[in-house]
Amino acid sequence: MATVPSTLFHTAEDYLGLERQSDQRHQFIDGQIYAMAGESLAHSTICCNLLSLLVSQLRGTPCRGLSPNMKIRSGPAQKHSRKGLFSYADASVVCGEPRFHDEHRDVLLNPTLIVEVLSPSTEAFDRGEKFHRYSAHLDSLRDYLLVSSESAVIDHLRRNAAGEWLFTSVEGLEAELLVESIGCRLPLAEVYERVEFPLEEENPLTDAP
Template structure:
């Protein structure tokens, strides 16, 4: 989500009608509409890799995988977001054409302009989805994936994965080497820390 909000407050019905016609994607939060910026090659490649891996995994099941052109509605926040990748196994979602409401898994690939929002306020909104079991944030500059998993007590537990690990997504019983998510991505060198 970018930081430039349009000045007019609109209803979510107006937002949905406008989004069907708009050449630019927007996210919606309580009457405010935010234009979305483009993504880097690494961002798009990682999202595409995960989509392909997850799509192959859920094939033949009632679950479906969506990429960044499908919205997730967070009714409790009066919000619509475009996650990079998400999985829903809901029959009700299968009947919805322009958005889904019951994702089991949401993945966001970070960018410098959205990282704080994705880890903070956006995650706070996503946590209001009763169906959500895992929220995944991926660093496109180094092999680092954080999985936030809701435990049986309803608390969110952080599980970090790094180079050499297997990425484990319990919500859909999925496992893959972390390298598979970063296939064909040229990772940037991290600056050396000062002594």
């Protein structure tokens, strides 16, 4: 989802005060507030498919799936700081007792899994700076999924017991991703159910005279 920044700098508490009264979602990045744009049909469908798969498999376990409306903090805890990231993941999972930024219980501090469905305008941020902040500030985070909305590909970053991040990628509708930390299997055929991918341009004929 594309974002548009404000021109003013705010503290984290300024942002939360505004966000809790807003009908539109915004992200906070080091003092700037970014309005989040809408999402494509493919993006929205993938998000719903993923949440459905996660929720159905997490029933009866210590883990629960959370919708894209739950904010996640990855940065300093100081109320008047202009540093840090308050963001919305496309889906997340928390295991055990959720911990929150304050009494409003709408900013999660301890996700186990975060899922980002990639859009052309935000892919670089999701793969780069956003992941850096998640990994640096969220000790609870074990898995980070980057899900393409243009082809059947999921990139999986998994933190091992030594704190190292391991990368794997699964591709194709016949493939399946196992997320061991939460005991969930994600068949790509179900993740991408009813998603129509852009048609690839045909290659020009090479045997023309």
